[in-house]
Amino acid sequence: MATSLLPSGRPPWLPELTPMPGGCSLAILRVTAAIPVEAAEQLAVEERTVAAAIVETRRRAQFVGGRIALKAALRATGASPEALQEPILRGARGEPLLRDTFAGSIAHKGRFVAAVGGSRTNVAGLGIDLERVERITPAFAARVANDDERAEARRLRIPMEVGTTCLFATKEAVYKAVSGPPTLEFDAIRVCLTQSIARFTLDGASRTAQLDIRLSEEWLLVTARLLTA
Numbered sequence: 001m002a003t004s005l006l007p008s009g010r011p012p013w014l015p016e017l018t019p020m021p022g023g024c025s026l027a028i029l030r031v032t033a034a035i036p037v038e039a040a041e042q043l044a045v046e047e048r049t050v051a052a053a054i055v056e057t058r059r060r061a062q063f064v065g066g067r068i069a070l071k072a073a074l075r076a077t078g079a080s081p082e083a084l085q086e087p088i089l090r091g092a093r094g095e096p097l098l099r100d101t102f103a104g105s106i107a108h109k110g111r112f113v114a115a116v117g118g119s120r121t122n123v124a125g126l127g128i129d130l131e132r133v134e135r136i137t138p139a140f141a142a143r144v145a146n147d148d149e150r151a152e153a154r155r156l157r158i159p160m161e162v163g164t165t166c167l168f169a170t171k172e173a174v175y176k177a178v179s180g181p182p183t184l185e186f187d188a189i190r191v192c193l194t195q196s197i198a199r200f201t202l203d204g205a206s207r208t209a210q211l212d213i214r215l216s217e218e219w220l221l222v223t224a225r226l227l228t229a
């Protein structure tokens with residue numbers, strides 16, 4: 001668990017990059033409601049068209065910030081300038097559409113945007129989720145995680161809301177790493193926090209996601225790395 005998580009005191013719209021296992025890269029940035037010209041200029045025409053159609057200003061900034069963050073992460077892993085000029089549009093399920101050679105994922109919460117990028121030669125899929133630790137109802141905890149998962153979180157002696165948010169963020173990150181097939185429900189993913197892994201079955205095959213869990217004050221950032229498709 002890291003102590004610092006989100007970029008504070010850093011100019012907004014400037015990605016902060018962190019190398020991740022598997023040759024991946026994590027980019028985090030802080031966005032403002034007004035999108036500066038330099039940020040808008042980093043987008044492809046198609047991305048600008050999508051952004052312009054988003055009515056809510058914070059959501060528009062998150063969409064733009066997500067593209068900037070993901071491209072910064074991919075650039076840090078060696079993606080070519082030509083590849084980075086291609087738009088990152090949304091697929092049928094809302095997932096970011098990337099070249100087959102890239103893996104990547106985006107999350108945003110409030111004014112923070114995070115993205116993880118990498119090469120498909122090293123990872124089969126990447127997912128990321130950013131959550132603020134907030135009050136959790138017992139009903140929500142029961143929906144997100146099973147008794148064993150919640151018991152393990154209690155053994156780690158972390159507050160209930162931190163443990164449950166961690167389990168929730170992990171499952172959302174895994175969901176994104178496989179681009180969210182409708183068959184993947186909360187109870188289909190088993191999280192082992194002590195080993196930082198999540199296991200699930202998809203299309204009849206068992207899969208494992210390796211987790212990177214960062215907690216700082218009220219923020220939780222979880223990255224899931226799938227090693228086999």
Ligand SMILES: CC(C)(COP(=O)(O)OP(=O)(O)OC[C@H]1O[C@@H](n2cnc3c(N)ncnc32)[C@H](O)[C@@H]1OP(=O)(O)O)[C@@H](O)C(=O)NCCC(=O)NCCS
Pocket residue numbers: 062063066090093094095096105106107108109128129130171172175176177178179180184185186187189
């Ligand atoms: C898709 C989902 C994970 C997005 O989570 P969220 O908290 O709404 O939003 P986040 O800020 O974390 O992430 C948003 C980004 O996720 C990405 N995303 C959206 N849908 C996605 C999908 N199906 N697969 C991968 N990435 C996806 C997008 O890049 C999006 O940002 P953008 O629209 O600006 O490009 C969530 O809406 C969802 O449907 N979860 C499934 C619920 C569920 O049953 N979960 C069980 C998991 S086991």
